[in-house]
Amino acid sequence: MLGIPLHIVLPTLIGSLLAGMMCSTMGVFVVRMKLSALGFAMSHAAFAGAALGLLLASVDPLWMAMLFAVAAATILGPLSEMSRLDADSIIGAIFPLMMALGLIFLSFAPSAGVGNGALSLLWGSVLGITMSDVYKLAVLAATLVIVLIGFGKEFLAILLDRKLAAASGINTRVHYYLILFLTAIVVALSLQITGGLLIYTLMILPASAAYQLLYDIKKVFLLAPVLGAASALFGFLLSLIADLPIGSSIAVMSTIIFLVSIVLSPKRRRTRFAAQ
Amino acid sequence: MDSVVRLSAVSAVYEGERTPALHNVSLSADRGQMVAIIGPNGAGKTTLLEVINGLLPITEGEVRVLGEQVTPGSHRLRRQIAYLPQDMFFPPATPFLARDVVLMGRFAGIGPFRAPHHKDRQLAMDALTSVGADALSRRPIGRLSGGQQRKVLLARVIARQPRLLLLDEPLTNLDPDAKGEISRLILSIHRQLGLTTLFVSHESGPLLVASERVVTVVAGRIVPDSVEEPLLVKAA
Ligand SMILES: Nc1ncnc2c1ncn2[C@@H]1O[C@H](COP(=O)(O)OP(=O)(O)OP(=O)(O)O)[C@@H](O)[C@H]1O
Numbered sequence A: 001m002l003g004i005p006l007h008i009v010l011p012t013l014i015g016s017l018l019a020g021m022m023c024s025t026m027g028v029f030v031v032r033m034k035l036s037a038l039g040f041a042m043s044h045a046a047f048a049g050a051a052l053g054l055l056l057a058s059v060d061p062l063w064m065a066m067l068f069a070v071a072a073a074t075i076l077g078p079l080s081e082m083s084r085l086d087a088d089s090i091i092g093a094i095f096p097l098m099m100a101l102g103l104i105f106l107s108f109a110p111s112a113g114v115g116n117g118a119l120s121l122l123w124g125s126v127l128g129i130t131m132s133d134v135y136k137l138a139v140l141a142a143t144l145v146i147v148l149i150g151f152g153k154e155f156l157a158i159l160l161d162r163k164l165a166a167a168s169g170i171n172t173r174v175h176y177y178l179i180l181f182l183t184a185i186v187v188a189l190s191l192q193i194t195g196g197l198l199i200y201t202l203m204i205l206p207a208s209a210a211y212q213l214l215y216d217i218k219k220v221f222l223l224a225p226v227l228g229a230a231s232a233l234f235g236f237l238l239s240l241i242a243d244l245p246i247g248s249s250i251a252v253m254s255t256i257i258f259l260v261s262i263v264l265s266p267k268r269r270r271t272r273f274a275a276q
Numbered sequence B: 001m002d003s004v005v006r007l008s009a010v011s012a013v014y015e016g017e018r019t020p021a022l023h024n025v026s027l028s029a030d031r032g033q034m035v036a037i038i039g040p041n042g043a044g045k046t047t048l049l050e051v052i053n054g055l056l057p058i059t060e061g062e063v064r065v066l067g068e069q070v071t072p073g074s075h076r077l078r079r080q081i082a083y084l085p086q087d088m089f090f091p092p093a094t095p096f097l098a099r100d101v102v103l104m105g106r107f108a109g110i111g112p113f114r115a116p117h118h119k120d121r122q123l124a125m126d127a128l129t130s131v132g133a134d135a136l137s138r139r140p141i142g143r144l145s146g147g148q149q150r151k152v153l154l155a156r157v158i159a160r161q162p163r164l165l166l167l168d169e170p171l172t173n174l175d176p177d178a179k180g181e182i183s184r185l186i187l188s189i190h191r192q193l194g195l196t197t198l199f200v201s202h203e204s205g206p207l208l209v210a211s212e213r214v215v216t217v218v219a220g221r222i223v224p225d226s227v228e229e230p231l232l233v234k235a236a
């Protein structure tokens, strides 16, 4: 696959970098706020939505993916927010359902759609990304930066502790849903690169690695996107060199980065010492 | 008119519970007053504080702070109220530095799209210094001891420059020396800034002695005779 001309893979390279940075930035929220189950459900809902979009042919799979992910955030968000005991099990029951729906939609999709398009929803695709997708990702990235700068203080206060933030006069609910919807949109837009099955790794692992290494949340917000971009870049290269699906390559790379961070983590030292 | 806090026939029920945690409670505190809230475990002391700042919704009655009605949506009003929760402990891996925990108390008042001002940082550092925790400012909050964390949270409350102070067992985890020092610090800030302070405590000490009033809560009700009981007069 190394013979592919640069201008064909360039959109995918840029798209992967943008997706890697955005997913891992949202991952900083998802990991700290224990929204993993919700993130998982959202990414599967986005997959089901995109598959329905392919089936309906007249609807852009991208918009359907966003619609489904945002709907999942809207419906499941309140469950997660009240941290009900059964929230995780309910959300846990949703994502296999979404997976099943997605696969059913794909199986009915018109044969024209079932080529690269359908499979890339599952596994991601090096060739499935166009410059127009890259523009959309870039617009989303710019929006994300503006929102994070604008409401960064409020977000940080909530990440420290939601109750303390509320007591100090921050409207925590508004910011909580802002985080959920941003995550949903980032997931839906990044789906076409990594695929629905593995986008979750790009969201969780680079952020978790940054948390392993650092004690200052502001630095976590700087390192996580760097690790996310590194996962995407090396994943992209691995997929070109070894001719692997790009989603899987990115997942492998982010896992390696996460494992290295655990070995290097200052937060584990005490535990290791205690274990001796 | 001078009432900073006024509760009229307030009842509160926790979600999923049948018996109210607060039952028909009326209470008011004027500007500059120091009010002690005492009572056995599970009496409703914490509930009372969280009803006053609106973190807990009430089912009956009315709560007013600084003349405004309090609801869970009273975000602006809460910027005038500093609350120190009873049990707040940050686990070792918590990714926040002590000085940021203090500074973040001021974030709501700064507002979106604005960076913290030099004055905000100065207030945060001064507050840390006043509780004797300035040396901890760059340490991760989770790597501090329970008492050290308590001091940082007290600094956060002080740095917010509130008009109403709600302290839920401010002295827990502190050593005897620190208990004395922090009590005196709370008193001096209370007097200097002309605050209204309500605090929950199980221990006697300078704070209780300085309280104009001691309110006893038992089983979700205020014991009638307990209000308006100046401890100093009683002791004399
Ligand atoms: N989250 C909750 N859900 C249901 N019931 C609660 C909850 N929190 C407190 N309660 C109940 O409300 C009552 C009052 O609790 P509260 O925490 O106000 O007591 P307290 O006086 O602060 O006790 P302590 O001295 O132990 O801190 C108790 O009976 C308790 O069981």
Ligand SMILES: [Mg+2]
Pocket (backbone or CB within 6 Å): B045, B046, B047, B086, B168
């Ligand atoms: Mg209590």
